[in-house]
Amino acid sequence: MTALSGTGALIRLVLRRDRVRIPVWVLGIAGTVLGSVSSFPAAYSDAASRQARAALMNNPATVIMTGPGYGLDHYTFGAMTANEMGGLTAVASALMSILLVVRHTRAEEESGRGDLVRAAVVGRHAATTAALVVVLGANVLLGAVIAAGLPTVLPALGAAGSLLFGASVTAVGAVFTGVAAVTAQVMEHSRAATGSAGALLATAFALRAAGDLGDGTLSWLSPIGWAQATRAYVDGRWWPLLPACALTALAVAAAYALRARRDEGAGLVRTRSARTSASARLNGAFGLALRLQRGLLAGWVLGFVVFGLFIGSMADQAASFVAENEMARRFFTRLGAGAATDALLATYMSLMAMVGTGYALQAVSLPRSEETAGHVEPLLGGTPLNRPRWLVGHLAATLLGSVLVVGLAGASAGLMFAATTGDVTAAAPVLLGALAHLPAVWVLVGVAVALFGLAPAAGGLVWAALAGVVFVGTFGPLLRLPEWVSNLSPFAHTPRLPGAEFTTTPLVVLTVLAVGLMVVGTTAFSRRDVG
Amino acid sequence: MPTTTTDESTAIAVSGLTKHYGRSRALDGLDLGVRTGEVHGFLGPNGAGKTTTIRILLGLLRADSGSAHLLGGDPWRDATSLHHRLAYVPGDVTLWPTLSGGEVIDLLGRLRGGIDPRRRAELLDRFDLDPGKKARTYSKGNRQKVGLVAALASDVELLVLDEPTSGLDPLMEEAFRECVREERRSGRTVLLSSHVLAEVEALCDRVTIVRDGRTVESGTLSELRHLTRTSISAELAGTGDGLAELSGVHDLSVDGDHVSCEVDSSALDAVLRQLGSIGVRSLTSRPPTLEELFLKHYEQSDGDRAVTR
Ligand SMILES: Nc1ncnc2c1ncn2[C@@H]1O[C@H](COP(=O)(O)OP(=O)(O)OP(=O)(O)O)[C@@H](O)[C@H]1O
Ligand SMILES: [Mg+2]
Numbered sequence: 001m002t003a004l005s006g007t008g009a010l011i012r013l014v015l016r017r018d019r020v021r022i023p024v025w026v027l028g029i030a031g032t033v034l035g036s037v038s039s040f041p042a043a044y045s046d047a048a049s050r051q052a053r054a055a056l057m058n059n060p061a062t063v064i065m066t067g068p069g070y071g072l073d074h075y076t077f078g079a080m081t082a083n084e085m086g087g088l089t090a091v092a093s094a095l096m097s098i099l100l101v102v103r104h105t106r107a108e109e110e111s112g113r114g115d116l117v118r119a120a121v122v123g124r125h126a127a128t129t130a131a132l133v134v135v136l137g138a139n140v141l142l143g144a145v146i147a148a149g150l151p152t153v154l155p156a157l158g159a160a161g162s163l164l165f166g167a168s169v170t171a172v173g174a175v176f177t178g179v180a181a182v183t184a185q186v187m188e189h190s191r192a193a194t195g196s197a198g199a200l201l202a203t204a205f206a207l208r209a210a211g212d213l214g215d216g217t218l219s220w221l222s223p224i225g226w227a228q229a230t231r232a233y234v235d236g237r238w239w240p241l242l243p244a245c246a247l248t249a250l251a252v253a254a255a256y257a258l259r260a261r262r263d264e265g266a267g268l269v270r271t272r273s274a275r276t277s278a279s280a281r282l283n284g285a286f287g288l289a290l291r292l293q294r295g296l297l298a299g300w301v302l303g304f305v306v307f308g309l310f311i312g313s314m315a316d317q318a319a320s321f322v323a324e325n326e327m328a329r330r331f332f333t334r335l336g337a338g339a340a341t342d343a344l345l346a347t348y349m350s351l352m353a354m355v356g357t358g359y360a361l362q363a364v365s366l367p368r369s370e371e372t373a374g375h376v377e378p379l380l381g382g383t384p385l386n387r388p389r390w391l392v393g394h395l396a397a398t399l400l401g402s403v404l405v406v407g408l409a410g411a412s413a414g415l416m417f418a419a420t421t422g423d424v425t426a427a428a429p430v431l432l433g434a435l436a437h438l439p440a441v442w443v444l445v446g447v448a449v450a451l452f453g454l455a456p457a458a459g460g461l462v463w464a465a466l467a468g469v470v471f472v473g474t475f476g477p478l479l480r481l482p483e484w485v486s487n488l489s490p491f492a493h494t495p496r497l498p499g500a501e502f503t504t505t506p507l508v509v510l511t512v513l514a515v516g517l518m519v520v521g522t523t524a525f526s527r528r529d530v531g
Numbered sequence: 532m533p534t535t536t537t538d539e540s541t542a543i544a545v546s547g548l549t550k551h552y553g554r555s556r557a558l559d560g561l562d563l564g565v566r567t568g569e570v571h572g573f574l575g576p577n578g579a580g581k582t583t584t585i586r587i588l589l590g591l592l593r594a595d596s597g598s599a600h601l602l603g604g605d606p607w608r609d610a611t612s613l614h615h616r617l618a619y620v621p622g623d624v625t626l627w628p629t630l631s632g633g634e635v636i637d638l639l640g641r642l643r644g645g646i647d648p649r650r651r652a653e654l655l656d657r658f659d660l661d662p663g664k665k666a667r668t669y670s671k672g673n674r675q676k677v678g679l680v681a682a683l684a685s686d687v688e689l690l691v692l693d694e695p696t697s698g699l700d701p702l703m704e705e706a707f708r709e710c711v712r713e714e715r716r717s718g719r720t721v722l723l724s725s726h727v728l729a730e731v732e733a734l735c736d737r738v739t740i741v742r743d744g745r746t747v748e749s750g751t752l753s754e755l756r757h758l759t760r761t762s763i764s765a766e767l768a769g770t771g772d773g774l775a776e777l778s779g780v781h782d783l784s785v786d787g788d789h790v791s792c793e794v795d796s797s798a799l800d801a802v803l804r805q806l807g808s809i810g811v812r813s814l815t816s817r818p819p820t821l822e823e824l825f826l827k828h829y830e831q832s833d834g835d836r837a838v839t840r
Contacts, residue, residue: 189628276663282634283638284641287638291630377591378624381586381589382614382639384611529592
């Protein structure tokens with residue numbers, strides 16, 4: 001038996017398990033890109049309207065969200081596609097890759113099914129190889145669909161540029177396929193493997209944002225920066241994809257080397273010896289829920305505090321960007337002094353809250369995974385703990401966690417901003433800007449709870465809802481979506497602070513909606529079968 | 532207090548229970564009666580509906596029809612108050628991988644209103660369990676012990692045990708039996724679902740056998756034996772005439788003065804009288820072994836159920 005025996009059978013197993021999941025990812029991402037691009041001609045009918053859009057690319061908030069901004073003098077549909085769709089499409093392919101790789105490596109091992117498979121004639125590296133082959137294949141498929149689709153939906157986009165655009169999406173996906181293969185070896189638990197790969201993705205995004213706002217050096221440290229450096233449709237450079245290929249190969253080699261050195265089921269990060277009796281805090285539904293999501297929450301808080309500090313320090317840099325950039329200065333003089341930094345901070349608080357919703361949805365998915373893992377049976381079947389109290393325990397932990405994640409990010413951004421500008425009063429509006437998004441976050445938590453009660457098997461839909469919310473939040477203005485579509489997102493109704501006026505009515509309405517959804521979910525859960 | 536619908540002497544009263552999972556039928560009119568203070572065996576082949584019944588009794592599932600009463604209350608409606616008075620061990624104790632065994636035991640105990648530290652320590656000792664390991668590092672048997680210690684450490688009226696000893700080694704199996712005997716001595720009721728017949732024989736006062744979601748037999752072990760056949764083989768003074776005519780005699784083989792047959796308990800008297808009239812030189816009779824008894828109930832098809840009814 002070689003280390004690769006059985007890889008073929010495992011590839012078929014992975015394909016069988018993901019015969020719906022992979023097409024949904026690929027069509028979801030490619031469909032979003034193609035659908036968005038196909039609406040360009042209607043939204044921007046002449047060159048003047050495109051140039052007006054190009055002027056917006058001088059807004060630091062936009063630069064951070066999208067990319068370096070090239071080809072702005074003659075802003076074609078191609079330049080528009082590459083500049084404004086490229087970065088986030090790459091992030092989407094990276095997310096797909098991380099989730100799929102961990103699902104088929106560490107999560108499988110953790111479940112104990114790994115042993116069953118390994119005991120058959122299956123080599124040590126077969127599972128890793130099967131996951132890599134399938135996920136890399138999915139990325140190639142994604143790139144190909146995008147490359148073939150773009151000229152089809154919008155003939156103005158040339159085939160060569162589209163091919164390069166598709167290839168750069170594939171390249172970023174491939175890099176994070178390798179990254180996730182490594183974190184899946186290092187971490188003992190799948191959630192930690194996903195989380196640490198996700199943190200690396202966030203770092204890659206932050207590096208290119210900082211680089212694009214500055215002189216561009218930092219962008220060269222980021223795979224997303226490499227993808228954007230291809231300048232598809234404008235300069236058409238292939239060579240920036242070389243470092244992506246090299247990093248992918250390096251990461252894959254590292255994953256194999258790590259796999260060869262460890263035991264089945266073990267991680268490289270050792271688990272500490274455990275306590276023999278429970279601490280006083282582990283005394284009920286809330287204590288248990290907090291305990292179960294302790295690592296998850298700590299990871300998000302840490303990541304978001306770093307993120308907040310980064311944003312806080314960046315905001316000041318944005319002011320100097322405006323000062324140096326002729327077009328940006330003209331753009332912002334209309335809006336008044338300080339508007340650039342305010343807009344940047346407000347945009348960032350909003351983005352941060354949307355991404356932070358990812359924490360809240362992970363945390364609120366615990367009840368379902370507890371149920372399917374069989375952990376609730378001894379609790380709800382064998383102790384006086386009743387269903388509403390159990391679920392409310394998880395909800396309370398999630399809501400508290402969301403306040404911590406979003407609030408601490410806002411506080412660290414505000415304090416950092418206050419420190420760099422020397423204006424102590426600047427901190428509070430930033431923090432308020434972050435906290436104002438919490439009711440919107442809770443609405444999505446409410447949707448998750450309602451699904452848990454009414455249709456537990458369809459719980460994943462709430463992630464699609466979050467993807468939709470992020471999509472209209474980031475691409476809504478670019479695509480000039482009708483107002484009612486944008487208004488479907490709860491985040492469209494929160495006051496954008498600092499800068500805008502603070503209003504409580506939408507916050508109250510969103511909170512009431514969130515609570516209503518949670519009550520519906522809890523009631524439905526109390527009435528259905530468990531398990 | 533939940534409304535009392537059955538008298539004090541009945542711990543569990545289930546009748547005509549049905550339950551479908553989607554379109555597949557798991558329970559089809561199941562009956563189960565457990566008296567207060569007894570250890571009741573709950574038996575049946577794989578997929579018979581034992582776990583489903585137990586999950587209904589615990590208020591985790593809602594029955595489609597039929598009635599179920601537990602400690603005088605409704606298991607679905609009064610779940611919270613009833614769960615103060617019972618403890619449960621599933622057949623496959625799945626634990627939170629990041630919690631230690633000790634933490635799980637404490638958590639479950641606290642949810643039930645507190646745990647006696649002396650009893651906890653004693654049980655940990657008896658089951659030879661190290662509480663200071665993360666649950667994911669426990670072996671199958673040790674996971675099971677965590678569930679057993681958590682349940683046995685609580686002061687409750689009813690223990691619901693669904694294949695509680697799966698994965699235990701013989702030494703621990705003995706420790707478990709001793710614990711159940713103590714529980715019965717202190718007046719507790721135990722519902723024990725098990726595939727370990729020796730365990731059932733050693734512990735249970737009465738048993739209920741289910742198959743295909745229906746109850747096929749219920750009673751004490753000796754009553755159950757009574758309902759089945761005894762093997763008889765004899766050397767006779769003459770030829771074994773007249774036996775074939777008796778009802779309740781099966782698999783008769785007559786070989787000169789040697790006869791052997793299987794006899795229904797109801798026909799035993801008549802057969803012995805007939806043999807006596809011929810003249811008996813030697814006789815051996817063997818009651819069915821427990822295995823034979825159960826295999827018979829497990830295997831029998833719908834058509835020949837009437838035989839034992
Ligand atoms: N969640 C479920 N969904 C669908 N069918 C189920 C589910 N749980 C049990 N069943 C079916 O219900 C029937 C009864 O199952 P149950 O688990 O109650 O059997 P059991 O008597 O406990 O068996 P065993 O001795 O193997 O534990 C089986 O046919 C089983 O396949
Ligand atoms: Mg069972």
